[in-house]
Amino acid sequence: MIATLRQIGPLFAEAFGVLLGNRTRTILTITGLIIGVAAVISIQILGKGMSGAVTGVLGTLSDQSFIVFPNARQADFTKASIKYSDLQKTLVLFPNIVDAIPAGSVDRLVTSGHHHARFTISSDSDIRFAALPLIYGRALSRADVATSAHVCVLKNDAYQRLFPEGGDPVGTSLRVGERRYVVIGVEGRPVQGLIPVNFGGDLSIPYTTYVHEYLRERPLFFARFLVRDPSKIAETEVQVINYLKSVKQDRAEYQTFDRKSFSSSIDGIFAALTFVVTLIGAVSLVVAGIGIMNIMLVSVTERTREIGVRKAIGATSAQVLAQFFIEALLLSSIGCGIGLLIGLLVGGLVDRFALIAISGVVPVIPWFQSVAIAVGFATIVTLVFGTYPAYRAARLDPIEALRYE
Amino acid sequence: MSANSSAIVITKVTKIYKMGALEVAALRGVSFAIERGEYVAIMGPSGSGKSTLMNLIGCLDRPTSGEYVLDGTSVGSLDDNALAAIRLRKLGFVFQGFNLLARTNAIKNVALPLFYAGISQRERERRAERMLSEVGLGDRGNHKPNELSGGQQQRVAIARALVNDPAVLLADEPTGNLDSTTSAEIMELFRQLNAVGRTIIMVTHDPETARNAKRVIRLRDGLIVSDEVTEPLRA
Numbered sequence: 001m002i003a004t005l006r007q008i009g010p011l012f013a014e015a016f017g018v019l020l021g022n023r024t025r026t027i028l029t030i031t032g033l034i035i036g037v038a039a040v041i042s043i044q045i046l047g048k049g050m051s052g053a054v055t056g057v058l059g060t061l062s063d064q065s066f067i068v069f070p071n072a073r074q075a076d077f078t079k080a081s082i083k084y085s086d087l088q089k090t091l092v093l094f095p096n097i098v099d100a101i102p103a104g105s106v107d108r109l110v111t112s113g114h115h116h117a118r119f120t121i122s123s124d125s126d127i128r129f130a131a132l133p134l135i136y137g138r139a140l141s142r143a144d145v146a147t148s149a150h151v152c153v154l155k156n157d158a159y160q161r162l163f164p165e166g167g168d169p170v171g172t173s174l175r176v177g178e179r180r181y182v183v184i185g186v187e188g189r190p191v192q193g194l195i196p197v198n199f200g201g202d203l204s205i206p207y208t209t210y211v212h213e214y215l216r217e218r219p220l221f222f223a224r225f226l227v228r229d230p231s232k233i234a235e236t237e238v239q240v241i242n243y244l245k246s247v248k249q250d251r252a253e254y255q256t257f258d259r260k261s262f263s264s265s266i267d268g269i270f271a272a273l274t275f276v277v278t279l280i281g282a283v284s285l286v287v288a289g290i291g292i293m294n295i296m297l298v299s300v301t302e303r304t305r306e307i308g309v310r311k312a313i314g315a316t317s318a319q320v321l322a323q324f325f326i327e328a329l330l331l332s333s334i335g336c337g338i339g340l341l342i343g344l345l346v347g348g349l350v351d352r353f354a355l356i357a358i359s360g361v362v363p364v365i366p367w368f369q370s371v372a373i374a375v376g377f378a379t380i381v382t383l384v385f386g387t388y389p390a391y392r393a394a395r396l397d398p399i400e401a402l403r404y405e
Numbered sequence: 406m407s408a409n410s411s412a413i414v415i416t417k418v419t420k421i422y423k424m425g426a427l428e429v430a431a432l433r434g435v436s437f438a439i440e441r442g443e444y445v446a447i448m449g450p451s452g453s454g455k456s457t458l459m460n461l462i463g464c465l466d467r468p469t470s471g472e473y474v475l476d477g478t479s480v481g482s483l484d485d486n487a488l489a490a491i492r493l494r495k496l497g498f499v500f501q502g503f504n505l506l507a508r509t510n511a512i513k514n515v516a517l518p519l520f521y522a523g524i525s526q527r528e529r530e531r532r533a534e535r536m537l538s539e540v541g542l543g544d545r546g547n548h549k550p551n552e553l554s555g556g557q558q559q560r561v562a563i564a565r566a567l568v569n570d571p572a573v574l575l576a577d578e579p580t581g582n583l584d585s586t587t588s589a590e591i592m593e594l595f596r597q598l599n600a601v602g603r604t605i606i607m608v609t610h611d612p613e614t615a616r617n618a619k620r621v622i623r624l625r626d627g628l629i630v631s632d633e634v635t636e637p638l639r640a
Contacts, residue, residue, distance in 0.1 A: 007520065007521075007523065010520060010526065014509075017508055017509075018508070305504065308504075309500075309504040311489065311492075312463065312465060313493070313498065313518045313521065313565070314493025314494070314496075314522070314569075315493075316485075316490075316521075317485060317489075398465050399460050402500070402504070
């Protein structure tokens with residue numbers, strides 16, 4: 001056993017010498033493996049990066065909120081309108097609910113000095129669903145909600161239209177339809193993720209103000225709930241849906257939307273993507289493996305005489321097997337190693353220059369998974385496609401082999 | 406004990422090859438003994454069975470019947486791994502075509518059997534260098550086979566055959582690929598090796614080469630037709 005272990009090092013050195021001696025052949029043989037491994041690893045990194053970018057965008061959504069709205073499949077959508085009083089009752093009925101916010105919007109002509117345009121006015125709370133950073137002023141406060149203040153936070157697009165000269169608009173009074181609202185803050189440019197996520201209208205006002213001013217003219221279909229304990233959000237969603245249905249004597253259907261359910265459906269898409277990539281990887285693995293097996297068989301045939309000499313000198317079949325097995329192992333290890341490096345490089349570069357530029361989210365490179373893929377490829381190719389040629393070499397009859405020209 | 410003192414004892418050995426329905430008897434009952442320190446040539450025309458006998462003596466093949474005792478060990482019924490071990494420890498091969506590994510230098514070629522014996526690298530190289538000096542190539546250790554002449558390559562092959570200190574040196578047409586001057590040099594090397602006690606068995610079809618040995622066994626049609634001690638040539 002000690003003798004065998006002692007032989008491993010020299011066997012590797014010798015196999016390396018053989019591969020180096022046949023440089024062109026070696027490179028051509030492992031090209032398939034390099035491309036296969038590089039493709040799978042880079043696509044895998046990209047997948048992680050894209051999924052990270054999407055969840056990164058979703059990260060601006062509060063996990064304390066969920067939205068309830070009528071299920072689109074029901075026959076008469078309008079029967080499912082939600083009453084504000086029912087919303088308020090949920091606060092009493094379900095202890096996990098901190099706030100129930102009517103999420104409605106109306107369109108109004110908004111004027112600031114000489115500039116005017118039609119904008120969407122939407123109700124919001126001090127805890128926002130999509131928490132974009134502000135470039136001017138502040139967000140809605142608890143006090144704004146409590147006092148039904150006539151204040152608004154502008155989306156960046158609306159700010160550009162109303163204040164094309166730029167500058168800090170905080171404190172400016174806007175004419176919104178019949179009313180006047182004071183600008184208290186301006187949101188920054190939204191992160192343009194792979195999926196554009198845009199919540200709320202152009203002007204956000206306290207929902208209490210919205211209820212006073214606009215609820216009477218439009219039925220309410222959307223409501224946003226704030227919960228105390230985000231881990232129980234799923235239960236609370238079911239409770240609210242059941243309550244709203246019971247109010248309508250089960251003649252309306254509702255569904256909910258929250259950050260977790262959204263990101264898990266996105267994760268599902270990426271899982272499917274990963275599966276397809278894995279399948280492609282498996283195909284390239286087989287193709288590359290057959291290439292390696294082919295060249296190993298050629299190598300065994302070419303070196304038939306050498307094998308005969310080694311056996312005549314006293315090499316056992318196991319020692320000959322080890323020699324060719326190690327050659328196959330080295331071949332596939334080098335291929336997978338180079339493939340790993342190229343895959344990491346390509347995946348990392350695309351992450352760096354495309355994904356970060358698009359989404360602003362820095363994706364985490366899955367080092368462990370990438371290395372595991374490369375090692376797995378090398379192991380499988382060696383075991384499946386390196387064993388047979390090595391076995392052929394080991395089985396050669398020394399007399400026949402010595403006679404081989 | 407008498408069997409143990411002989412290098413080789415072959416008793417009523419036959420070898421029959423089956424070629425489909427046809428059975429070809431390459432050896433039809435051969436018996437002889439070779440003592441330690443002998444220098445024997447095995448001769449015969451092609452088809453006489455000398456290659457078959459060579460393969461049997463070299464433990465590359467097993468006899469169909471009969472017994473073969475090599476250096477005290479009966480090898481007729483050993484399995485492949487045991488035969489490999491016997492070849493490793495008790496036999497040294499010299500081939501007509503040298504059969505050196507082209508990519509490796511002389512020292513590593515000579516050290517190859519020691520590698521399979523599991524000897525450490527330092528010890529392998531020490532012994533290989535000493536063996537190369539013994540065959541007169543002490544200064545060529547780092548040369549690859551294609552940087553050596555035919556005679557030098559055969560010397561490397563002889564060093565490789567002897568590096569494990571085998572009981573028998575088995576040479577198959579060792580001068581077949583060499584010109585007459587180089588052949589004479591190799592034969593002189595064999596004579597010197599035999600003079601210090603090496604047992605040498607040489608298979609050849611060339612009477613000139615065979616005259617270097619001290620004893621000649623002639624085969625024809627799978628049988629020994631003569632076995633005589635000769636007066637070897639003096640170089």
